[in-house]
Amino acid sequence: MKLARNRAGLAIGLGLVALGGVIATSISGMQVPPTYAKVGPRIFPFLAAGLLAGLGALFTLRALVGAADALQAEPGITTDWLPVVVISGGFLAFIALLEWAGFLPAAVALFLATAAGFGSRRAVRDLIAAIVVALAIYLLFDRILGLPLPAGMLKGLI
Numbered sequence: 001m002k003l004a005r006n007r008a009g010l011a012i013g014l015g016l017v018a019l020g021g022v023i024a025t026s027i028s029g030m031q032v033p034p035t036y037a038k039v040g041p042r043i044f045p046f047l048a049a050g051l052l053a054g055l056g057a058l059f060t061l062r063a064l065v066g067a068a069d070a071l072q073a074e075p076g077i078t079t080d081w082l083p084v085v086v087i088s089g090g091f092l093a094f095i096a097l098l099e100w101a102g103f104l105p106a107a108v109a110l111f112l113a114t115a116a117g118f119g120s121r122r123a124v125r126d127l128i129a130a131i132v133v134a135l136a137i138y139l140l141f142d143r144i145l146g147l148p149l150p151a152g153m154l155k156g157l158i
Contacts, residue, residue, distance in 0.1 A: 009063030016056025102152020107134035
């Protein structure tokens with residue numbers, strides 16, 4: 001009997017469990033002012049960490065005892081890596097632009113890359129949607145929730 005029927009599933013599952021643990025450990029050291037009652041700024045990251053670890057545990061269990069054949073691709077089907085590369089490039093651009101250019105340009109770049117990765121060919125519509133969504137998120141976090149996002153080169157304009 002093999003220990004794991006699906007090594008990729010096992011690696012993903014254990015990786016998610018580890019990621020959940022790292023996030024939970026990082027959050028536990030977070031300083032929270034005593035003005036917060038029971039629900040503070042740590043609750044949602046803890047929920048995300050718990051969900052990641054739980055999902056990872058399910059993946060791990062599925063990889064160990066589940067049906068490995070259910071996760072195999074059908075013969076003759078190939079993977080189109082271009083969308084993966086485009087979306088990953090958008091994510092890397094977001095990381096690179098966030099501090100220097102600010103949240104809005106970085107988020108717009110990520111949105112446009114994701115739309116292109118999913119096959120959209122309507123650049124003007126995508127650009128307008130990206131600006132509206134990124135601006136709404138920025139204003140929600142910065143003005144309403146009081147959690148400042150990097151303004152970057154747009155500092156003073158928004």
